[in-house]
Amino acid sequence: MTGLFLLQLFLYFPEDKSEYIPATFWxxxxxxxxxxxxxxxxxxxxxxxxxxxxxxxxxxxxRQQQKQ
Structure with missing residues (x-):
């Protein structure tokens, strides 16, 4: 249960989708x-x-020359 809460702290989905443009570029x-x-x-x-x-x-x- 605690692990799920910790994952939610790091998830961020912006309302303004233009914030995805720099990430897509990089x-x-x-x-x-x-x-x-x-x-x-x-x-x-x-x-x-x-x-x-x-x-x-x-x-x-x-090697071939030396053998001959």
Whole structure:
């Protein structure tokens, strides 16, 4: 019973719905920044993967040359 009362203290639904506009703006801004950051991380990860594959191929070529 006390938990329900505590939750009601923090709930606020404004009568003037224009108060939602700034919150919506900030939420959209952070959503866009999150998507851009995620795409940037994926792009950097792919570049690192390509570099790692090239390095691995180079090492394998060197090993093959040493065996011959």
């Amino acid at each position: 939420m959209l801004l952070f959503l866009v920044l999150t998507v851009l950051t995620f795409r940037w991380i994926v792009r950097v990860s792919k570049r690192q993967e390509e570099k790692t594959k090239e390095f691995e191929e180079e090492i394998n070529r060197e």
